[in-house]
Amino acid sequence: MSDARSRMVARAAREIAPGMVVNLGIGLPTKVVNYLPADFPVCLHSENGLTGIGPTLPHDKADRNLIDAGGAYVSTIPGSAFFDSAVSFALVRSGRLDLTLLGAFEIAQNGDLANWKIPGKFSPGAGGAIELAQKARRVVVMTTHCDRKGNPKLLEACTLPLTAKGRVARIYSDMAVVDVTPEGFALVELAEGVSLPELREATGAPIAIPAGDIPTF
């Protein structure tokens, strides 16, 4: 992982408050656990029917029946629970899930999220993403600021099919921490070494800049 990405993941880990029930999306978001102390009091949820996700195990130590929703061989911790898929999403939809960290293709300035389909190119189905994005009490996105071609992912309006409307509260990128406010995007922190003109250039919508010194991460 590049240095900027590592710092983004470490910064996003601070979203997680003691006592929360949290779902970490497949990919980069699952890496935030590496930045939490081993005894941090949090309940991690996996869509396939597990609360209390323990450390990932190497193949020779793995239990063939114990994976997370991304297919990684994980483990239990004292107090873990298994349940079926209906119970798993009852937890998501009923407001028991305090926070989800998700990846994104596009985020609009009104909090719309697109992360499941690129028509004609990528259409594998959304799995549980729609319910996570629509029903978690707080939805936070973790993503590179631009896509692989350098196009901004933070936009005035999404062009791709939506996952959920108006649900993203905050974005952690390799360039900045950005809040979604009723007035649109608002800068919270800048990654070290990123200038305001660079951030504006890489953002596809207006972004409000706070007065005074801008904190860095």
Place this chain on the structure above:
Amino acid sequence: MKLPNKSTTLEEAVAAIPQGATVLVGGFGVPGTPFTLLRELARQDQRELVLVKNDANEAGMGIDHLIAAGQVRKLIVTHLGLNANAIAAMNEGKIEVEFCAQGILAERIRAGGAGLGAILTDIGIDTELAKGKQVVEMEGRPMLVEPALRADVALVHATTADPFGNLAYAATARNFNPLMAMAAKQVIAETETLVPLGGLAADAVETPGAFVDQVVELSELSQEYGIVRR
């Protein structure tokens, strides 16, 4: 009094699946997938099947054998991102694919198993998953009508079963299995261990045997059940 014995052979259980059947298939990734029942279904070659499953397994595993053999007409899944063959078959129009939000698929199956007609939900209402679906107003809010899913056959994988069909599952191999085991006319369970009646404590039963029609004890666990080394 004694509970009936439903244990049978693999061949006989799968032979009960008709051509064109709608089949619920348990599993989320490898855990809980009834690989042996699926292999036998591929061997017996029932065709025009509609499969309902969380995912499409991976290339060369599970329901991929049925897709590759042209036995599948339609898939109802939540995603198929790990199976490039399934994506190709969808893109080439060889199979029809209906995507469903994961928890809503679970609830549709649960409703089917509970003898209900449909559920109401706002999940996906702002997305293209809402296309073509009936919308009703409930307490002032618009809700999608998601029809219950009840199938001809359910194929489930248990860790432990008794001859009556009482089932118990392991770890994340539960997933859709206990829901599907309630939601079909013909419920076929494969089990890693078959214990005598009474060998599964009443408190440990997760699916009551009254929902289950046939129990097949696995003589061995094939490679497909093992750890996937990516």
